[in-house]
Amino acid sequence: MSIPNDRKYLSTHEWHKAEGNVVTIGITQFAADELTDVTYVQLPRVGATLQAGGSFGEIESVKTASDLNCGVSGTVVAVNEALTNDPGLVNRDPFGQGWMIKVQVSDLNELNALLAPADYLKNAGH
Amino acid sequence: MLKHTPFYDFHVSADARMVDYSGWEMPLMYRSVVDEHQQTRNSGSIFDVSHMGRLHFSGSDTRRFLNLVLTRPVDDMVVGQSRYALVCNESGGVLDDIIVSRDNKHYLMVCNAGNREKLIQYFTAFRREHDLDFDLADQTESTGMVALQGPKVIERLASVLPVDVKSIKRYHFETAKIMLIKLSVFRSGYTGEDGIEIILPAMMAGMAMKMLAGKMDKENATLKPAGLAARDTLRLEAGMPxxxxxxxxxxxxxSAGLKWAVNLDSNFVGVQKLREIAAQGPKRVLVGLELEDRRIARQGTTLATSDGAPVGQVTSGTFSPTLQKSIAMAFVDADHSAIGTQLSADLKGSPSQARIVKLPFYKRSNP
Structure with a gap:
């Protein structure tokens, strides 16, 4: 399995990609495959405040429901509205069009605590 | 140690995600639940259902015995006919739901995998207590069973099977031979689609799979394999328990809406209690629900009225690939069970509006 090298990961399968001080968050292909067909993604509102280590929403598939976790603190500046009507985007393109939220972060150093791609893969058992 | 069906090697070679289901290692899915679901609704799927129990009954008291334990008598059944019925306890509770079929010299009962051992013990004790003379042979592990379901299945198999599948009526079956393989072909299923179920000797399963389904790995194949997850979303849309x-x-x-499968004039275990319930009207009834948002109300979800009084509980819930809505079945107090009633489903503390709708959620267009 290969995953993008331009981002950092949580062991709970969320990827974090920084562009300036805005971090885009989504879930990995591995997580999307494990969930199977995603039927619902609950995301925060633009303007919501997030804490590193907290949950920013919920994702549900026919199989199960699970929390979405974030590894950075900051303010939500965008959410992927396309997921409301087409949550299957998460399965089809988890690292691209299936992104979930963009967070304006207060401290980019928080990303250092996240897993590098190789460590995430090791962690996920690949 | 999990049991393997005769199609286990096929599942592994098809890269299915396997799961423990009532002690059997079964395919949960091959591609995706939604893909397998739509394939069944639009074309056809092949399901391994070999985990279901297959019990053979023969001997002089067979018919008497079946009449005593089944909610519908078998007296009027002709050879080649199948019938859905329940096995109840004295209080009218359901020990299992089954399909009984009459063959030339025996009756076959197909029961749920998780209830097979329980039924065998119950039937054996029943035979002793009532001094009945019949043989019960468990043929679950010496045979395999597949379900082929979908609108294109009958046409597709007409040229493959040596029986005239088109002429087999719903809830009937025929026995046929392909070369040396003896097959029983039943016009039945658990998906809401037309289709058949086939029982065959376990040792012939691998060969039969190829013959029946042909090439299944092509993008536009008429038949593709489908797993237990799709089987569940399909049966739920079809309102099947x-x-x-x-x-x-x-x-x-x-209460479960299966009065049509109960003959209250027959004399079977539990009938007294069922007559009382039917006379008084059930206190709670099974209903269908459509939820307002996309979240799924899973088994155990509490349902309440607008003023917060709990009036029911969800038994099954999923996201319907056909309706693109969150749907569920639930037991609800009879007073709150009218079609159109608005209830509140407690989804982990945050409520979703649920409206009672008619069952089934899905009905095929060409029955």
Missing amino acids: LYGHELDENIDPI
Whole structure:
């Protein structure tokens, strides 16, 4: 399995990609495959405040429901509205069009605590 | 140690995600639940259902015995006919839901995998207590069973099977031979689609799979394999009960909407209680629900009225690939069970509006 090298990961399968001080968050292909067909993604509102280590929403598939976790603190500046009507985007393109939220972060150093791609893969058992 | 069906090697070679289901290692899915679901609704799927129990009954008291334990008598059944019925306890609770078929010299009962051992013990004790003379042979592991379901299945198999599948009526079966393989072909299923179910000797399963389904790995194949997850979303859309969800030993068939499968004039175990329930009207009834948002109300979800009074509980819930809505079945107090009633489903503390709708959620266009 290969995953993008331009981002950092949580062991709970969320990827974090920084562009300036805005971090885009989504879930990995591995997580999307494990969930199977995603039927619902609950995301925060633009303007919501997030804490590193907290949950920013919920994702549900026919199989199960699970929390979405974030590894950075900051303010939500965008959410992927396309997921409301087409949550299957998460399965089809988890690292691209299936992104979930963009967070304006207060401290980019928080990303250092996240897993590098190789460590995430090791962690996920690949 | 999990049991393997005769199609286990096929599942592994098809890269299925496997799961423990009632002690059997079964395919949960091959591609995706939605893909397998739509393939079944639009074309056809092949399901391994070999985990289901297959019990053979023969001997002089067979018919008498079946009449005593089944909610519908078998007296009027002709050779080649199948019938859905329940096995109830004295309090009218359901021990299992089954399909009984009459063959030349025996009756076959197909029961749920998780209830097979329980039924065998119960039937054996029943035979002793009532001094009945019949043989019960468990043929589950010496045979395999597949379900081929979908609008294109009958046409597709017409040229493959040596029986005239088109002429087999719903809930009937025929026995045929392909070369040396003896097959019983039943016009039945658990998906809401037309289709057949086939029982065959276990040792012939691998060969039969190829013959029946042909090439299944092509993008536009008429038949593709489907797993237990799709089987569940399909049966739920079709409003069909699943044992352990809509049925169990504390649920009676009248409340579960299965009065059509109960003959109250017959004399079987539990009939007194069922007559009382039917006369008084059930206190709680099985209903269909459509939820307002996309979240799924899973088994155990509490349902309440607008003023917060709990009036029911979800038995099964999923996201319907056909309707693109969150749907569920639930037991609700009879006073709050009218079509159109608005209830509140408690999804982990945050409510979703749920409206009672008619069952089934899905009905095929060409029955």
